[in-house]
Amino acid sequence: MIRAPFTVFRGFIETGFEQRFQGLLRRAWQQRSWHIIVAEPGSGKTMGIRDLVQTSARARGTIGGRSFPILAVTAPKNDPKEQALGNYLMLAMDFPSRGRWSERKNGVIQLLQHYAVECLVIDDAHDLSLQHLILLKEITDQLRLPPFDHALGLCLVTAGRGAAMPLKDVMDRPETMWMQFRRRLDCVQPYCKIVSHTQGEVRDILGALERVYQASFPTLNLGKWTGAISTWLTHPLLDPQNSGRVNMDHLMKFITTALEWTYASLGNGCHHPDIASSSRTSHPSS
Numbered sequence: 001m002i003r004a005p006f007t008v009f010r011g012f013i014e015t016g017f018e019q020r021f022q023g024l025l026r027r028a029w030q031q032r033s034w035h036i037i038v039a040e041p042g043s044g045k046t047m048g049i050r051d052l053v054q055t056s057a058r059a060r061g062t063i064g065g066r067s068f069p070i071l072a073v074t075a076p077k078n079d080p081k082e083q084a085l086g087n088y089l090m091l092a093m094d095f096p097s098r099g100r101w102s103e104r105k106n107g108v109i110q111l112l113q114h115y116a117v118e119c120l121v122i123d124d125a126h127d128l129s130l131q132h133l134i135l136l137k138e139i140t141d142q143l144r145l146p147p148f149d150h151a152l153g154l155c156l157v158t159a160g161r162g163a164a165m166p167l168k169d170v171m172d173r174p175e176t177m178w179m180q181f182r183r184r185l186d187c188v189q190p191y192c193k194i195v196s197h198t199q200g201e202v203r204d205i206l207g208a209l210e211r212v213y214q215a216s217f218p219t220l221n222l223g224k225w226t227g228a229i230s231t232w233l234t235h236p237l238l239d240p241q242n243s244g245r246v247n248m249d250h251l252m253k254f255i256t257t258a259l260e261w262t263y264a265s266l267g268n269g270c271h272h273p274d275i276a277s278s279s280r281t282s283h284p285s286s
Contacts, residue, residue, distance in 0.1 A: 006216045006263040008256055012051045013208050016201035017248060021048045021194045028153035029056070029070055029119040033186040036125070036167050038160045039194040042249025045157055049121055067116040068093060075122055080129030085136075093117075109142050112152070119153035126158040126166040133170065137181055154184075162241050165191050196245035199230040205248075209255055216263060222255065229254065 012018075021039065025048070028035055039045050049072050056070045073092050076084035086108050087097040093111050097104070120136070122128065136154065143150040158166035168191060171182050182190075197205065206222035206229070213220055222229075233239070233246045233254060 006213075006260065008260070009209070009212045011212075012047055013205060015044065015205055015248060016197055017044055017194060018048045018051075021045065022052050024189070024192055024194070025049070025052055025070070025119070025121060025155055027189075028155045028186075030153075031186075032118065032151040032153040033189075034154040034184045035186055035189055035192055036156045036158065036165065036171070037192045037194060038158045038165055040161055040196055040247055041159045042247050043194070043196050044248040045159070045194075046123055049123055049157065053121075066094075069116060070119045070121060071112070071115075071117045072121040072123060075124045075127040075132065076129075077124075077127055080131055082131040082135040085128070085132045089120075109139055109148070112139065112143060113148050113150050117152065119155065121155045121157060123157050124159065125156035126160065128156070128167070130170070133167075133181070134177065137177070137184075140184075165193075195243065196247050197251070198245065199226060202226055202230050202233075202246050202251065205251060206255070213259060217259065 017039070021037070021044070024035060024037060027033060037045075053068075053070050053072050057068065071089070071092055073085070073088040076088060083101040086101060086105060089108055090097045090104070090111065093115050095107075095111055120140075122136075140152050140154065142148065143152055156167060160166050171178055171185070185191075203223055203226040206226060210217075210220050210222050229251070230246055233250050234244055236242070238247065238250050239245070
């Protein structure tokens, strides 16, 4: 019998984390609210942003034109100039970033209205410089005035652990600029921490992965190992804050490595090992 080839799944899974995270992004989109969001590195933020941008564009499909109801960019790295962020915004709307920035700056505002952008999402927003933040406020302020009369939601998505809230030290500054920025933040959820997965949510993810890999492993049963896997992946080396939550990146690497080893051993004619036996070697200390 010819086995189906093993291909690592890199698609989107609507996990508990993604439901919480995308729910907040949708709220910002629908209510044009502003939020600063933090979640652990590897929790699935970028994957969730990409999925929501794609689904929102399909839902808003226009005839004879394009629209970007949710426009997402990554914060520029190691380039604090406002032009760097402006270029990213223009490129995200498929517009060339050539020419003098002083001449193209007003074009960003016009493009945001032309393409019906309703919410801006900045990934890795902890890398934003003061100039980047000032540009965001300037653009959104201009759009709120005539002749545009166009309000934008804004989500600054950051990575962090523990109680720290990236960008809050900037927002707490006494200058008028940052007082105005603070006032624009949502009054109910200005700073939001999105937590990772509970054991029950891990069970749901494992069930989804069983279906994904069914062709390669017809009898795969990951769900029965939910408790053990959750315990391994909340080891202090992987969960230094003792949150008791499982990070998506850790979980996917753990399962993928175990399945790759299992598939390879079957190809070598070895006795079919228990998936969990293979997984057990991927202890947090490794």
